[in-house]
Amino acid sequence: MIGNGPFLAVGILFLIALVGIFTQKNLIKIAMAIAILGSSVNLFLVALGYRTGGTVPIHYLAGEGGPMVLPTPQAMTLTAIVIALATTALLLSLIMLIYRHYGTINVDEIRRLRG
Amino acid sequence: MNPLSLIVRVGCDIFAWFMLVFGTNVIIHGYMSPGGGFQGGAIAATFIVFLLVAYGSRRVHSWVNEGIYDVLFDELGLLSFIILAFLGLPTSFFFNYLATPLGVASPWFTPGAGTIFFMSIAVGIEVTGALSLVILNMHRGIRLFSESPMEEELGHDR
């Protein structure tokens, strides 16, 4: 049961992020919810690759014997982190520009586009 | 964003260089240890963050030539990465033509990891430049709120 703990955390974080995206009115909070969504998925991938008692999947540093944890999900996670960094920077820059144009970051008051 | 106190500035002066050296270390050993180009580059890019925090964006922007980050770091990293990939093309794209098997000494000055070693460095250079640029540009965006008016493009005709 305790082995499923990370996956439970993933589910909770994922739901928190989705609720945040759909209910928050503040653009910064929406960007934070997107970042939480990315983190929950990264946690999911890392938890997926873990093997009980596993060592680092690097030849020079591995301990004696024992299984290695899966390296592929870790590579996937790193790629996802890089991408999440780029999108977070971009989202925050867009929020800065929106604030300069509208003077607010409340979703309800930003309604230039309709439909 | 005004400069902080003397103590903070001295501390940041020291640690900024330390982070740069540490980031370079992570990049260079990226082919055989945890870390690598992106992680090392992210550490090295904190150099500019330290300076921004300690001295405020106005002074740092007057020191920094963004063209250096843009052309030198970004272009050098990206181009060397893709050229290394292209050089493997007679066999296949990204082919590791410098690698030697485990336990065999490399005939070159390079480690046995071959192109992975160079690609890790290329990515490190690129990420250092790109992250520094991102941070500098976002900081300048904050300054634009108070100082200059919105720059308008000329072509919209309205």
Add this chain to the structure above:
Amino acid sequence: MNLNEHLPALLLAVPLLGAFTAPLFSLGGKFLRNAALLAATFLTLVVAFLLWRHVSAAGVAVYVMGAKSAALTLPSGMKFPIRIILEVDAFSAFMALTGAIASFAGALFSLNYMNRFTGLNRFVSLYCLLTAGMLGMMVTGDLFNFFVFFEVASIASFGLIAFWRDKPEAIEASFKYALVSQVASMFILVAAGALYGKYNILNMAAMGSVLTLGTLEKVALVFLVGALACKCGAFPMHMWLPDAYAEAPSGVTCLLVAVSQASLYGLMRVCFSLYGVTLGSSFLPWVIILLGLASMFFGVSMAVVQHEIKRLMGYHSVSQVGYMLLGLGAGLLVLPDPAALASYGLTAISGGIYHMFNYTMYKALLFLTAGAIYYATGTRDLNEMGGLAKKMPYTTFMFVIAAAAISGLPPFNGFVSKLLIYESVFAIHPALTVVALLTSVLTLASFVKVFQTAFLGPRKFSLSGVKEVPSGMLLGMTVLTVAIIGASLFPTWTLSHLVEPAAKALVDQGAYIGAVMGGGM
């Protein structure tokens, strides 16, 4: 070194090289920068054409990045493939060719169109990067790399949609698009991770060979289909699409049309090649068909009431995506039944795939003509236009061709693909055809309105200084016009050489799997 062998990698490497070298060329001034953009997109088009020719002659092409030989998918007797594998069958090659044509036309158009704006070296980089991401989504054979290219395309398009930083609407549209595509991409990553956790494979062909339908696979399928349907602009999550298409610069919108087709390609690849006949029930095909019907109807009914020209065209995009979903969903419905597949299923898939090509061509052309009108008159509001036909004869001519094609008037290619969809979905249920026909009629009505208000009618005094747009923009539009007229004049050749191999390749799951799993030592 055999060039044909390396074409799949070159298809990605050429636009990437263009994106990376663009800032260097920009140092050399305007001419070099424009030359770099044109050269990168034109070379991509050439590579896409060669790849298509190679694939239609030699069957599925497989490319393993960094392997000892480019086709070595299973090194030293392994049971499942390792390394990053690109897999190009006739469907992928067809889509890549379509995307490359749109990319080249948009680049030609942008040379003059973007001339008045600043920051163009970034524009060139992002444009090439968007092309690379789009083509990557079309040729990759690996679920995780599909996510990576999806993100490359997404991030490049956020930047390009918000390229006019001084327009609040553009920033807002870009933010909206960023939200939708970030949530969608995280869903894709969760699905890829879940499937990896069960099968320890990321390669789509290898996964398709061992996939059995359980609860986990159903959940993953829901995530994948939902995310990709969001991203290609199907009905319930279509609200980002008209905003993004309307606010992006027109040359970029032309490419964004092709990028949304890449998402649709991914949807079809997942449904047909990854799951295929193991789908079993007809639930998912009906969901796709209903999504298609809803997109068609609501898209066109929103479009009729718009009076801003690019936004109107954006809503038409939603309804056109519905046609493709309808055709491909109908094909998916009869996939387990060989007799029905042969009698009308393959026709439906051919119709859907042909419509993808046609849609990309004429919708890209429509957006380019809208951009030309905007460039010449400085407005996008239909109520402020009038009598442009005398002033801009070439633009008018190309607009008429594109509008006739999108409305499905008989000699044009839009008619052929719509006819294929009508007659095949009629075999499933006549009501589907009725909705499709109704949509077509409303589309025609809407474009007659645009033509009448913008190009005919009294000449507005405020538009007296309007001239025809520069030759670069006309050339960009001509590329797409030639593609439309070519496909309209030779429908039989197009169907038998371009579309039907693609449809057969999409249905043939065994060949897709065999190219990776059977090609080892």
